[in-house]
Each structure stands twice: as C-alpha cells, then as structure tokens.
Amino acid sequence: MTRIATLSESRDSCHNCRLRTLCLPDNLPKEDIGKLEGIVQRRKPVSRGGYLFQAGQRFNSIYAVRTGAVKTSTLMANGDEHISGFHLPGEVIGLDAIVSRDHPSSAIALETASICEIPYAELETLSERTPALQHRLMRIMSRELLAEQSTNHLLSRRSAEQRLAVVLLKFSERFADRGLSALRFRLPMSRLDLGNYLGLVPETMSRTFRRLEEQGLVSIAGKEIEIVDSGAMKALAFGAEDSQTART
Amino acid sequence: MTRIATLSESRDSCHNCRLRTLCLPDNLPKEDIGKLEGIVQRRKPVSRGGYLFQAGQRFNSIYAVRTGAVKTSTLMANGDEHISGFHLPGEVIGLDAIVSRDHPSSAIALETASICEIPYAELETLSERTPALQHRLMRIMSRELLAEQSTNHLLSRRSAEQRLAVVLLKFSERFADRGLSALRFRLPMSRLDLGNYLGLVPETMSRTFRRLEEQGLVSIAGKEIEIVDSGAMKALAFGAEDSQTART
DNA sequence: GGTCGATTTTGATTTCAGTCAAGTTGGGTA
DNA sequence: TACCCAACTTGACTGAAATCAAAATCGACC
Numbered sequence: 001m002t003r004i005a006t007l008s009e010s011r012d013s014c015h016n017c018r019l020r021t022l023c024l025p026d027n028l029p030k031e032d033i034g035k036l037e038g039i040v041q042r043r044k045p046v047s048r049g050g051y052l053f054q055a056g057q058r059f060n061s062i063y064a065v066r067t068g069a070v071k072t073s074t075l076m077a078n079g080d081e082h083i084s085g086f087h088l089p090g091e092v093i094g095l096d097a098i099v100s101r102d103h104p105s106s107a108i109a110l111e112t113a114s115i116c117e118i119p120y121a122e123l124e125t126l127s128e129r130t131p132a133l134q135h136r137l138m139r140i141m142s143r144e145l146l147a148e149q150s151t152n153h154l155l156s157r158r159s160a161e162q163r164l165a166v167v168l169l170k171f172s173e174r175f176a177d178r179g180l181s182a183l184r185f186r187l188p189m190s191r192l193d194l195g196n197y198l199g200l201v202p203e204t205m206s207r208t209f210r211r212l213e214e215q216g217l218v219s220i221a222g223k224e225i226e227i228v229d230s231g232a233m234k235a236l237a238f239g240a241e242d243s244q245t246a247r248t
Numbered sequence: 249m250t251r252i253a254t255l256s257e258s259r260d261s262c263h264n265c266r267l268r269t270l271c272l273p274d275n276l277p278k279e280d281i282g283k284l285e286g287i288v289q290r291r292k293p294v295s296r297g298g299y300l301f302q303a304g305q306r307f308n309s310i311y312a313v314r315t316g317a318v319k320t321s322t323l324m325a326n327g328d329e330h331i332s333g334f335h336l337p338g339e340v341i342g343l344d345a346i347v348s349r350d351h352p353s354s355a356i357a358l359e360t361a362s363i364c365e366i367p368y369a370e371l372e373t374l375s376e377r378t379p380a381l382q383h384r385l386m387r388i389m390s391r392e393l394l395a396e397q398s399t400n401h402l403l404s405r406r407s408a409e410q411r412l413a414v415v416l417l418k419f420s421e422r423f424a425d426r427g428l429s430a431l432r433f434r435l436p437m438s439r440l441d442l443g444n445y446l447g448l449v450p451e452t453m454s455r456t457f458r459r460l461e462e463q464g465l466v467s468i469a470g471k472e473i474e475i476v477d478s479g480a481m482k483a484l485a486f487g488a489e490d491s492q493t494a495r496t
Numbered sequence: 497g498g499t500c501g502a503t504t505t506t507g508a509t510t511t512c513a514g515t516c517a518a519g520t521t522g523g524g525t526a
Numbered sequence: 527t528a529c530c531c532a533a534c535t536t537g538a539c540t541g542a543a544a545t546c547a548a549a550a551t552c553g554a555c556c
Binding site: 438439440450451453454455458470 | 532533534535536
Binding site: 095134137149 | 386
C-alpha cells in the first residue's frame with residue numbers, strides 16, 4: 001500500500017485539478033489539500049461498462065470521478081436493477097457504504113472514466129487531524145442527502161414529463177457547473193438507464209422525449225440534448241400543476 | 249448560551265438514555281458520551297402539530313427525538329407539502345441543513361415529543377477533538393443516505409400495495425429496534441401524511457389498507473396495525489413480481 | 497461496408513391509481 | 527350529550543403510464 005509519487009501523479013494533483021472546487025478539496029487550506037493528495041490514488045481509466053466496485057464487495061475506499069461518467073446501481077431481490085444515481089466529474093461515490101462493511105451498490109462506468117480512489121481508513125485518520133476536511137466531508141454528505149430527498153419528491157408526485165424536464169434541467173446545471181454549456185449537452189447514459197432511474201419504462205421515455213420536443217421545449221438528436229425554451233422547461237419542472245401556466 | 253446543569257438534565261443523561269445505542273452516543277467511549285452530554289440541550293416537550301424548526305429558518309442545531317414522533321416536510325414551489333420522513337425516538341433530524349445556511353425542511357411533532365437539541369457549531373468543535381464522535385456522525389449520515397436510496401427505489405418501481413407493505417414492515421422493524429412489538433403497533437401519522445410520503449392519495453391509501461386486510465396480511469383498526477402474516481408481507485414487499493409467490 | 501445485437505420508436509390495449517363526488521366515522525370540546 | 531370538523535371510506539369514472547407486439551435505427555465489430 002506504500003505509494004511512490006510519479007511525475008504524472010504529481011502533475012495530476014488536486015491543486016491543479018480543474019474540478020478542485022466541486023470535489024473534496026473545495027475550501028480546504030492549501031496545506032490540507034497537500035495532505036489529501038498524499039492519500040489519493042489515481043487509477044488507470046475504467047472503460048465503458050467496467051466496474052469501479054461491485055455491490056457486496058468489501059468497502060475500502062470512496063471514489064471521485066475525474067473524467068467520464070458513472071452510474072451506481074443496486075440489484076434488487078427479484079433480480080432487476082435499480083439505478084440510484086449518475087455521477088459526473090468532481091462527484092464522490094461510495095459514501096453509502098461507510099455504515100456497513102460492504103458496498104450496497106455497484107458503480108459502473110457509462111463511458112471511459114478516470115477515477116481517484118481515496119482509501120477510507122486513511123481519509124478518516126487524516127480528517128481526525130484536519131478539521132477543514134472533516135467539515136468538508138459532512139457538507140458533502142449533507143448535500144447528497146438533500147439530492148436524494150429531491151429525487152424522492154420527483155418520483156413520488158410528478159408526471160413523466162415533469163420527471164424528464166427536472167432531470168434534464170439538473171444535468172444542464174451540473175454541466176454548467178463544470179464549465180460546459182448549459183443549453184447543449186450529451187447525456188452519458190442510455191434511455192433505458194435514465195428511465196430506470198426515473199421509474200419509467202423505455203417506451204414512456206421515448207414518447208415523453210417526443211412530447212417535450214413537440215412542445216418546443218427541447219431538441220433531441222440521440223443523446224445530444226438542446227434546451228430550446230429554458231423558461232418553459234422550468235415552468236413545467238417546478239411550479240404549475242395548473243398546466244395553463246406551463247402552456248404560456 | 250451558557251448552560252447550568254439541573255437535576256432533571258443529569259438524570260436524563262445520554263448515559264442512562266434507553267435510546268443510547270440507536271442515537272448519537274452509540275459506540276462512543278464513556279468519556280466521549282460525557283463530552284457530548286455537555287453540549288446537548290433538553291428542551292421542553294413539543295406538542296402535536298408544533299414545530300421543532302421551520303423551513304427557511306437559520307440552521308443552528310440538529311435534533312434527536314427522545315419520545316414521540318416527528319415528520320419532516322418541505323413546502324413545494326406550487327404550495328403543496330411533501331413529507332420527506334417520519335422520525336422515531338433515537339433518530340437525528342436536521343442533517344440535510346448542514347450544507348446550506350438554512351433548514352430546507354420543517355420538522356413537526358406528530359404527537360407530543362421530547363427532543364434533544366445539539367448545537368451544531370459545538371458538535372463540530374467537539375468532534376474535532378473526538379474521533380469516535382466524528383466517525384459516528386459519518387456513519388449516521390451514511391445510514392440516512394442508504395435509507396433515502398431505498399425510499400427512492402420504493403417510489404420508482406413499486407405498486408401501492410408494495411409501498412404500503414414495505415413501509416409497514418420498516419415501521420415494524422423500527423419499533424422492534426426500540427424494544428416494542430414488531431407485530432402490533434400504532435402508526436403515529438395520519439393516512440394522509442403516510443400517503444403523501446408514499447406518493448399516494450388518501451383514497452388509494454384507504455383501498456390499499458383494505459386490500460392488505462382482505463388478503464389476510466394485516467389487521468387494521470384505525471392507526472393500530474397488526475401484522476398477521478409477516479412472511480406473506482415480506483414476499484409482497486420484496487421478491488415476487490410473480491404474484492404467484494405472494495399468493496402462497 | 498456489411499452484419500448482428502442492442503437500443504429506440506411506434507401503435508394498440510390494459511391496468512392501476514388519480515379524480516370527483518358523496519357519505520361515514522371519530523375525536524375533541526362546548 | 528350533542529355538535530363539529532377533520533380524517534377516512536366508498537363508488538363511479540378517467541387518464542397516464544405500463545404492457546404487449548413489432549418495426550426501425552444505431553453502433554460496435556468483423
């Protein structure tokens with residue numbers, strides 16, 4: 001487990017990482033980032049379909065996405081998959097495993113992804129001596145909790161159109177946070193996966209995409225999405241169970 | 249903000265608390281429990297319908313339920329309420345507020361509840377010097393994350409009967425964890441609230457309760473629940489989209 | 497460039513939960 | 527005890543998404 005710093009590793013340091021402000025190091029004093037860097041392991045890229053870890057596997061590390069995209073999913077008792085989230089660069093995966101000995105879910109690359117592995121035992125030890133890191137971890141967990149709650153709400157009370165609108169707007173925001181266009185982007189997952197996440201079958205996904213397009217809210221070409229009428233999208237996604245308001 | 253220890257406070261200490269093993273102090277060394285006790289504030293009971301805190305209010309503390317039951321809910325943009333959880337003694341509320349300055353949700357007593365308030369700034373300071381507490385906090389957050397994920401799955405892919413079966417079994421487990429009967433218990437919330445949480449309208453709740461009763465899985469008298477056929481309940485809740493298996 | 501399997505689309509039909517509209521029950525209180 | 531309002535139930539009807547079935551498109555790989 002001893003690591004020898006290589007040139008490439010030091011070049012790809014947290015300090016220089018474009019994702020620093022989204023990821024674990026955000027708001028840490030410079031010297032704490034240095035300490036964090038000391039335990040981060042950069043692994044060779046995982047290609048599309050590859051596992052970062054599998055459900056049931058012993059929990060040792062959390063992972064941060066550096067490039068690419070990752071889905072986390074659970075295999076249910078009856079054998080079907082439930083996708084619990086999609087993860088973009090700067091996001092941390094595996095926090096749901098801290099409480100148990102094993103990972104409750106699997107993490108699978110949606111496209112070739114480079115990943116930082118952070119051994120949890122070392123992170124724990126480090127954060128005992130590093131209040132800022134400890135606070136950062138709590139904030140990240142709290143943010144995740146909030147995100148899950150908002151997904152709950154989405155799934156319990158919203159129509160297919162609203163679910164899709166919300167999730168597209170959320171991706172828009174997340175891409176924008178990463179310096180990409182908020183209005184034109186490429187979804188990294190299949191419609192089947194997105195539908196699974198939203199609790200909708202592929203047929204409904206297809207029809208719902210079409211309906212949003214017919215209403216002039218978005219323009220779709222395969223996985224390429226363009227948000228055409230961002231205002232109307234927001235009206236559909238939030239406000240307005242009065243569908244008049246959305247029809248403006 | 250200085251506190252003077254009173255007799256009743258020391259009597260109701262974390263050390264002697266029946267809920268110790270479910271709550272924050274679980275697994276802490278004795279002296280750390282003592283330190284935690286030093287910052288816990290026991291407030292006067294909140295009666296049915298009263299707020300522990302309101303959405304939008306400044307985040308200062310997290311709260312642990314000591315007796316009674318609490319719901320947390322958010323007011324949506326369009327004005328309707330979404331209930332994000334029900335909280336029994338030993339459970340910690342307000343963790344979703346750590347990341348922002350304000351509480352994203354309100355906490356309301358479902359029945360008269362006694363509450364421990366834990367000022368977060370002090371908890372943070374204390375946990376900087378108390379590794380065990382810090383680990384305990386991470387585990388609690390991780391557990392919450394897991395619970396939210398399982399709710400997500402419940403809401404996205406399950407029928408009304410399954411949702412109700414799952415939630416009744418979860419309450420059964422939670423009551424059992426608190427030393428109460430797993431097979432006979434009283435739900436602390438209205439059907440309207442439970443329906444809101446499950447994404448079902450009251451009419452559907454009523455019909456679904458009736459169907460579970462007709463199948464001989466449970467026996468219902470108002471809020472009093474008796475689980476009659478726990479095996480069949482589990483078959484319905486988990487496994488079995490082959491409804492044959494459940495019909496055994 | 498062509499082939500095969502996976503992904504996506506389209507159409508017809510069914511079903512489960514939502515909506516609307518009345519009751520009924522029950523707990524709190526005057 | 528009687529009244530009242532909220533909570534819950536019941537029934538008829540509607541509608542959105544699931545299911546079933548088939549075709550079309552895409553894209554990875556030879």
